[in-house]
Amino acid sequence: MRSLSRLTTVGVLGAAALALLTGCLGSSDSGDSGGQDANRNADAKKVELTIGSNSVKGGKSSAGATFLEDVLIPKFVADQKGKGVDVTVKFQGDGSDDEVYKQKLSLDLSNKSGPDLFQIDGIWVGEFAQAGYIKPLTDTVGDAAKVNDWDGWKQIPESVQALGSYNGQRYGVPGGTDGRVLYFNKKLFQQAGLPADWQPKSWDDIISAGQALKKLPGVTPIQINAGTAMGEATTMQGILPLLVGTGATINSDGKWLGNTPQLRQVLDFYHQIYSTGLGDPVLQKEAKGRDKSFAEFAANKIGVLGESDYFWRSVVEPKEGVAKMADRDSAVGWALIPAMKPGAGVKGQDFVSMSGGGATVINPNTKFPQQAWELMQFMNSADMVKESLDGAAKITQRSDVNSEVLSGDPMLSFIADKVLPITQFRPGLAEYPKVSAALQQATADVVAGKSTDAAATAYEKAVETAAGSKDKVTTN
Amino acid sequence: MASPSAPVEGVAPARGRGPARDVAGLGVGRAFGFVAPAFLLIGAFLIFPALWTIYIGITNYRLTGVEAVSPSVVGLSNYTKALNDALFHNALWLTLVFVLGSAIIGQNILGFTLAWIMRRTRPAVRRTVEAFVLLAWILPSTVVAYLWVAFYDRDGGTLNSLLGTQGTAWLIDYPMACLVVFNTWRGTAFSMMLYSSALQAVPPSQLESARMFGASGWQTLRDVVFPHIRGHVLTNTLLISLWTANDFSPFLLTKGGPNHESETVPVYIYNVALQGGELGYSSAISFLLLIANLLVSLVYLRLLRRRS
Numbered sequence: 001m002r003s004l005s006r007l008t009t010v011g012v013l014g015a016a017a018l019a020l021l022t023g024c025l026g027s028s029d030s031g032d033s034g035g036q037d038a039n040r041n042a043d044a045k046k047v048e049l050t051i052g053s054n055s056v057k058g059g060k061s062s063a064g065a066t067f068l069e070d071v072l073i074p075k076f077v078a079d080q081k082g083k084g085v086d087v088t089v090k091f092q093g094d095g096s097d098d099e100v101y102k103q104k105l106s107l108d109l110s111n112k113s114g115p116d117l118f119q120i121d122g123i124w125v126g127e128f129a130q131a132g133y134i135k136p137l138t139d140t141v142g143d144a145a146k147v148n149d150w151d152g153w154k155q156i157p158e159s160v161q162a163l164g165s166y167n168g169q170r171y172g173v174p175g176g177t178d179g180r181v182l183y184f185n186k187k188l189f190q191q192a193g194l195p196a197d198w199q200p201k202s203w204d205d206i207i208s209a210g211q212a213l214k215k216l217p218g219v220t221p222i223q224i225n226a227g228t229a230m231g232e233a234t235t236m237q238g239i240l241p242l243l244v245g246t247g248a249t250i251n252s253d254g255k256w257l258g259n260t261p262q263l264r265q266v267l268d269f270y271h272q273i274y275s276t277g278l279g280d281p282v283l284q285k286e287a288k289g290r291d292k293s294f295a296e297f298a299a300n301k302i303g304v305l306g307e308s309d310y311f312w313r314s315v316v317e318p319k320e321g322v323a324k325m326a327d328r329d330s331a332v333g334w335a336l337i338p339a340m341k342p343g344a345g346v347k348g349q350d351f352v353s354m355s356g357g358g359a360t361v362i363n364p365n366t367k368f369p370q371q372a373w374e375l376m377q378f379m380n381s382a383d384m385v386k387e388s389l390d391g392a393a394k395i396t397q398r399s400d401v402n403s404e405v406l407s408g409d410p411m412l413s414f415i416a417d418k419v420l421p422i423t424q425f426r427p428g429l430a431e432y433p434k435v436s437a438a439l440q441q442a443t444a445d446v447v448a449g450k451s452t453d454a455a456a457t458a459y460e461k462a463v464e465t466a467a468g469s470k471d472k473v474t475t476n
Numbered sequence: 477m478a479s480p481s482a483p484v485e486g487v488a489p490a491r492g493r494g495p496a497r498d499v500a501g502l503g504v505g506r507a508f509g510f511v512a513p514a515f516l517l518i519g520a521f522l523i524f525p526a527l528w529t530i531y532i533g534i535t536n537y538r539l540t541g542v543e544a545v546s547p548s549v550v551g552l553s554n555y556t557k558a559l560n561d562a563l564f565h566n567a568l569w570l571t572l573v574f575v576l577g578s579a580i581i582g583q584n585i586l587g588f589t590l591a592w593i594m595r596r597t598r599p600a601v602r603r604t605v606e607a608f609v610l611l612a613w614i615l616p617s618t619v620v621a622y623l624w625v626a627f628y629d630r631d632g633g634t635l636n637s638l639l640g641t642q643g644t645a646w647l648i649d650y651p652m653a654c655l656v657v658f659n660t661w662r663g664t665a666f667s668m669m670l671y672s673s674a675l676q677a678v679p680p681s682q683l684e685s686a687r688m689f690g691a692s693g694w695q696t697l698r699d700v701v702f703p704h705i706r707g708h709v710l711t712n713t714l715l716i717s718l719w720t721a722n723d724f725s726p727f728l729l730t731k732g733g734p735n736h737e738s739e740t741v742p743v744y745i746y747n748v749a750l751q752g753g754e755l756g757y758s759s760a761i762s763f764l765l766l767i768a769n770l771l772v773s774l775v776y777l778r779l780l781r782r783r784s
Contacts, residue, residue: 131541229734282648430541445735448734
């Protein structure tokens with residue numbers, strides 16, 4: 001009897017606690033949208049700001065971290081000192097996989113902490129905005145004119161501004177864009193009897209080059225990212241460029257791509273590469289597969305590799321790259337990604353590409369919103385953007401800077417002149433990351449030996465769940 | 477919960493009065509004052525999170541997106557989803573394999589064998605072996621995981637160099653087998669120590685008699701040693717299977733991959749919660765894991781009680 005009554009007490013207490021909890025979850029966020037004073041601490045003489053970025057000196061995106069820590073921060077501090085404000089800016093670098101960085105940021109932001117300014121991938125803007133983790137710049141800064149009158153906006157093309165926008169509102173300032181191409185190792189191409197100015201015109205051309213490379217001992221002919229371990233790199237470097245090469249896009253007329261012939265063509269191409277020894281299926285499953293593929297390319301063990309200009313700037317870059325190639329300029333060639341057949345690409349194109357990019361956003365819970373916006377403008381001024389390049393070239397967000405710097409680098413002017421005009425951007429929709437995960441799983445299934453049809457069927461089911469209903473998915 | 481009070485109640489009627497409720501003479505108020513700090517700690521760090529998990533488990537709370545701001549209660553649909561989720565079934569099965577292979581068989585047998593052999597060896601040898609086995613147990617998981625990744629690595633891994641099997645990706649081709657070996661190595665120390673002390677409880681005279689009657693080694697173990705340490709075997713098996721079932725270090729080696737082939741339940745929960753952002757669903761699975769743990773404990777407790 002006694003134990004029974006004790007049980008009842010525990011039960012009642014538990015129920016009471018549950019009742020107390022109910023309604024606490026998440027609701028704390030909805031109450032204060034716009035409730036905070038945007039001018040809080042606007043006149044503070046002692047200011048502390050933190051910049052968060054997924055880069056770290058000597059590791060991931062080392063050049064970016066070096067710029068933020070050694071150039072931007074000291075210059076901003078000096079600039080503010082001139083205005084009589086004592087600013088301390090801390091750099092919170094990270095060197096992890098993008099997914100891990102995103103998890104960490106989300107957890108920080110959901111607890112109203114995290115850095116005052118931080119860089120995120122353009123495709124996260126939608127879900128972060130929906131979660132209230134970031135707010136439109138005009139809300140955070142409080143004064144619409146102050147944000148919209150910034151002269152930098154005029155220099156940033158609309159398509160690039162979209163990387164930091166959601167539902168037509170600006171959430172952050174984009175940090176430039178990129179384009180995807182096929183990189184190839186000219187030394188291996190020479191050994192295999194392939195031309196140094198290789199430019200495939202169809203998927204079959206890629207395959208036949210792969211077959212020629214396969215004859216070289218110890219060489220993996222083709223690396224097209226696949227599987228879930230590489231995360232978004234699989235979608236962006238592999239599936240989506242192939243998909244636009246079939247004439248389809250991942251989201252059209254408000255519907256997500258389902259189990260269509262185009263999707264199956266893409267999966268068939270994966271199957272062809274990974275079942276015939278043209279690609280290394282094990283690499284796609286390894287936890288550090290992408291890093292390993294970089295190292296193998298740099299060690300002349302991979303013939304063709306699909307990547308963005310990031311690969312050229314930060315991976316095989318001779319000085320600061322994560323997989324340095326001392327002879328990059330002579331050994332690494334690049335080619336446009338061909339459509340499946342000439343003219344079969346999206347908009348009837350012969351060649352296709354995908355572009356993305358990040359944006360810097362302000363934490364809505366920063367103690368110093370005005371100063372954060374100052375730093376944001378300072379960071380994206382023509383001078384600083386130019387400084388961030390440190391003599392190297394990169395497709396920046398600012399047209400004025402681009403026209404000055406890109407001519408110095410053949411690869412990047414190729415991206416700017418040849419790739420950006422034919423490129424596609426990912427939809428900035430909140431469901432996108434889930435659809436992307438489903439695509440990655442489909443390639444993982446194919447690489448693991450599942451049939452294309454089975455993988456495509458499973459994919460469609462996952463997309464229906466992600467999109468919320470069958471009506472939002474295209475079929476056949 | 478009721479079991480500790482049972483013997484007290486059994487004794488009390490003999491004295492013709494109710495059970496002694498206040499042996500220490502503190503009074504109810506002061507007694508509560510004494511245990512209050514403990515209760516507060518348990519409440520804050522054990523009961524509250526557990527209730528919180530149950531609550532999140534009935535919502536569609538997500539890490540990002542609309543449901544992160546305004547989650548709604550979805551009742552039991554997370555649980556029905558789990559019951560129909562092929563990946564969850566996969567995770568359960570892999571956890572079972574993991575517990576059976578690395579804890580119930582691996583750690584138990586290796587731990588006992590070490591304890592049995594070490595019983596008669598010179599103290600110097602015993603101390604050295606124990607130190608090494610213990611080292612595997614006390615090193616931080618991240619350090620250990622790094623060593624084992626290097627051990628299993630496809631390019632220049634130690635195992636490949638030893639066996640001359642260059643290019644074999646052990647963690648990709650045989651992920652579960654790798655994890656079982658890893659966890660056996662990692663956790664054997666506990667079983668070894670527990671059995672070492674348990675074996676001291678076996679009366680040497682009985683072992684002597686067994687030898688005089690010509691019992692074989694196996695007969696001695698089965699008929700003389702085992703009856704003495706049965707309780708220890710059960711306790712040990714209970715503890716190590718619970719630890720193993722809840723162990724997260726497989727994530728450090730394989731992240732659950734390749735393609736979910738080594739995704740035990742704790743890893744699956746992590747992947748669902750943080751990779752997929754589905755905090756509500758992952759909480760529901762966490763709660764199911766909690767229930768499974770309780771059930772396993774109950775079965776073991778039954779077995780233990782039947783012994784006495």
